[in-house]
Structures are given as C-alpha cells and as structure tokens.
Amino acid sequence: MRILRIAIALAAIGLAPASAQTPEAAAPAAPVAAPAPVDHSAHAAAAPATAAAPAAPALVTPTPGVGMPDGRIGLQDQVTPIGQEAASFHNHWLVVLCVIISLFVLALLAYTILRFRRGANPIPSRNSHHTMLEVVWTIVPVLILVAIAIPSIRLLRHQYSPPKADLTIKVTGNQWYWTYSYPDNGGFEIVSNMLKEQKDVKPGERFRTDADGPPLLAVDERIVIPVHRTVKFLVTAADVIHAFAVPAFWTKIDAVPGRINETWVKVDRPGVYFGQCSELCGARHGYMPIAVEVVSDADFAKWIASKGGTMPGATPPGTPDSSAASPVSPGGTPPAAAPQVAAATPAPATPGTAVATKPSTAPTQGATANNR
Numbered sequence: 500m501r502i503l504r505i506a507i508a509l510a511a512i513g514l515a516p517a518s519a520q521t522p523e524a525a526a527p528a529a530p531v532a533a534p535a536p537v538d539h540s541a542h543a544a545a546a547p548a549t550a551a552a553p554a555a556p557a558l559v560t561p562t563p564g565v566g567m568p569d570g571r572i573g574l575q576d577q578v579t580p581i582g583q584e585a586a587s588f589h590n591h592w593l594v595v596l597c598v599i600i601s602l603f604v605l606a607l608l609a610y611t612i613l614r615f616r617r618g619a620n621p622i623p624s625r626n627s628h629h630t631m632l633e634v635v636w637t638i639v640p641v642l643i644l645v646a647i648a649i650p651s652i653r654l655l656r657h658q659y660s661p662p663k664a665d666l667t668i669k670v671t672g673n674q675w676y677w678t679y680s681y682p683d684n685g686g687f688e689i690v691s692n693m694l695k696e697q698k699d700v701k702p703g704e705r706f707r708t709d710a711d712g713p714p715l716l717a718v719d720e721r722i723v724i725p726v727h728r729t730v731k732f733l734v735t736a737a738d739v740i741h742a743f744a745v746p747a748f749w750t751k752i753d754a755v756p757g758r759i760n761e762t763w764v765k766v767d768r769p770g771v772y773f774g775q776c777s778e779l780c781g782a783r784h785g786y787m788p789i790a791v792e793v794v795s796d797a798d799f800a801k802w803i804a805s806k807g808g809t810m811p812g813a814t815p816p817g818t819p820d821s822s823a824a825s826p827v828s829p830g831g832t833p834p835a836a837a838p839q840v841a842a843a844t845p846a847p848a849t850p851g852t853a854v855a856t857k858p859s860t861a862p863t864q865g866a867t868a869n870n871r
C-alpha cells in the first residue's frame with residue numbers, strides 16, 4: 500500500500516513539471532524577438548547592434564526611377580514574374596481594348612451628332628426595335644468581358660498558387676511604422692520608421708540622404724530579401740487596418756489585426772524598391788513607407804548575421820527556427836504553421852499596441868491554410 504502511495508506521488512511529481520512546462524516552453528519564443536520593439540521610437544538612430552554581430556553590408560543606393568515614382572504615366576517597371584504578367588496584361592491588352600472601345604463610341608457619337616442633327620434629318624425615324632442590332636450589342640460586350648476575364652483569372656491563379664517559399668517574413672503594420680520579423684532566421688525583428696528631412700530633426704539625429712531614397716519613402720530599416728528567391732510575406736497589423744504595398748512587385752495586401760494575410764514575391768533583379776501603407780490608417784498614414792532592399796544570397800547572409808540572426812542551414816535541426824523554415828509544405832500542415840504563431844505573438848509587446856491578436860492567431864492560421 501505504501502509502495503503504491505509512493506508510486507502515485509512519484510508519478511504526480513513526474514507529471515506536474517511536464518504539464519507546467521508546456522506553456523513555459525512556448526513562452527521563451529516571445530522574449531527572443533521582444534527586445535527589438537523597445538527602441539521603436541521614430542528617432543532611434545540605428546539597429547541595436549550587439550557587440551558580437553558583424554557589420555552590416557553597405558547600404559545599397561536606390562537607382563532613380565527604379566522602384567519609386569518617377570513622374571511617368573503608367574506602371575512602374577515590374578521586377579517580379581507576377582508583376583510582369585500583370586503589367587503586360589494591362590499595357591498590351593486592357594489599355595488596347597479600352598482605346599478601341601473608346602474610339603468606337605466616340606466615332607458613333609460623332610456620326611450620330613452630325614448625321615442625325617435636325618438640319619440634316621428633319622423627320623426623325625420612329626423605329627424602336629431592331630432585333631439584329633440588339634443581339635449584336637448584347638453579344639459583343641459579353642465577348643469583350645470574356646476576353647478580359649480569361650487572362651484576368653489566369654493571372655489570379657498564378658498569383659495565388661505561389662511556389663514553395665525560400666524565406667518567410669512576417670510584416671506587421673503599426674500606427675505608424677512597420678515591423679518585420681524573420682522567423683526562418685532566428686525570429687529577430689526590425690522596426691522600420693520613415694526618415695525625416697534634415698530640417699525636421701534635432702541636431703545629431705539621423706535624417707534622410709539620397710542614399711536612403713526619395714523623401715517620404717526612405718526608411719531607417721529596410722526589409723532585406725535575397726534576389727531570385729521566393730519570399731513569402733505574412734501580413735498582419737497590431738492596431739488598425741493597414742496595407743502592405745510595393746508597386747514594383749505588384750503587391751498590395753491588407754494588414755488586418757487578428758488575421759494573417761499572405762502574399763509572395765520573387766524579385767528578378769537587385770535594387771531598392773519602395774512602397775507605402777495603402778489603407779487609410781490614421782493621422783500619419785502617409786508617413787509609413789516601405790523599403791525593400793533586394794540583394795545577393797551572400798549579402799543577405801551577411802545582413803542576417805549583422806542582425807544577430809542565423810541562416811536556416813546554420814541552426815541545428817530540432818530548434819524552433821529550423822522547423823519554421825518549411826511552412827509551405829503542400830497542404831499547409833498545422834504543425835509547421837505552429838512555430839509562426841509563436842513568432843507572431845511578440846507583436847502585442849510593442850508599446851501602445853496591446854491588441855488581443857494572441858488568441859486569434861490560431862483560427863487565422865487555419866483560414867490561411869484553407870485559402871491556399
């Protein structure tokens with residue numbers, strides 16, 4: 500009897516830590532990324548460089564007219580396959596159709612105005628029906644719509660069937676800045692604020708230079724991604740609805756609190772590409788630009804190291820980071836998605852953004868998987 504009691508006591512001791520550890524084991528994931536938001540103030544000079552971190556690669560200077568507005572009428576040069584397909588559809592099909600239809604309607608109008616004016620046509624026709632004409636003006640617009648719908652649906656299909664992601668970045672919109680975290684690379688987070696002009700900052704503070712980018716678009720911390728790689732963006736928000744948009748990538752997706760939307764890019768040339776929040780989100784909506792720096796694999800690895808992160812191959816298997824590197828397995832298996840939920844939770848730690856995104860991440864992951 501005593502032996503039985505001891506056995507039960509031992510079992511209870513053995514079980515208790517296990518059940519108590521489960522929430523604690525998940526918790527340390529949050530503090531890993533938590534330090535970053537601490538220096539999120541608009542005037543934070545630079546990244547919180549840890550002593551051991553190697554120096555970041557030199558800032559890439561944007562090319563004027565590339566990845567930014569340059570006064571042209573029309574779309575920015577597209578640097579992703581989806582963007583190129585969409586721009587071609589727009590420039591070589593939609594615009595052509597619009598011009599043909601507009602000229603045809605204009606010609607009909609001009610003909611009617613001249614031919615059937617009162618002076619030339621004193622006795623108006625009393626006709627009210629013309630079967631052939633009615634059939635034609637019903638069928639022709641339907642054919643035009645079909646001719647638009649087919650390439651349009653094909654584009655949507657390409658857009659929403661992304662290849663397997665090489666890298667996943669979580670994008671969080673905040674009033675009024677962006678945070679980007681790299682769950683595949685150790686889960687570090689960077690905070691990106693617009694750079695002010697020299698006249699608008701106090702002495703000693705960082706201000707925008709031409710190497711950073713154009714006014715209102717340059718930021719202190721760019722998202723860095725590798726060229727020719729499929730990068731998946733998981734987009735959400737911490738307070739109100741924002742939208743993550745980079746015109747040169749043909750990317751625009753809402754950042755909704757408590758929900759994770761997904762988009763992807765595969766950029767085919769290095770450079771710096773700018774975007775802006777594209778959902779009216781408050782007083783400083785116009786001052787939360789996005790800057791994406793596209794670099795070689797080697798420079799990307801250097802940049803990751805400079806932020807204290809690791810490349811997926813460099814981490815020992817079994818760590819949460821390496822398991823997060825395969826979230827796009829076909830079918831979106833829930834276990835692979837789970838580490839990203841853990842990485843997603845630090846966002847509410849940002850001051851002033853105590854929004855309850857934590858409980859809602861699990862259903863949204865399911866929704867994301869269903870959408871795929």
Ligand SMILES: [Cu+2]
Pocket residue numbers: 672673740741742776777778779780784787
């Ligand atoms: Cu916004």
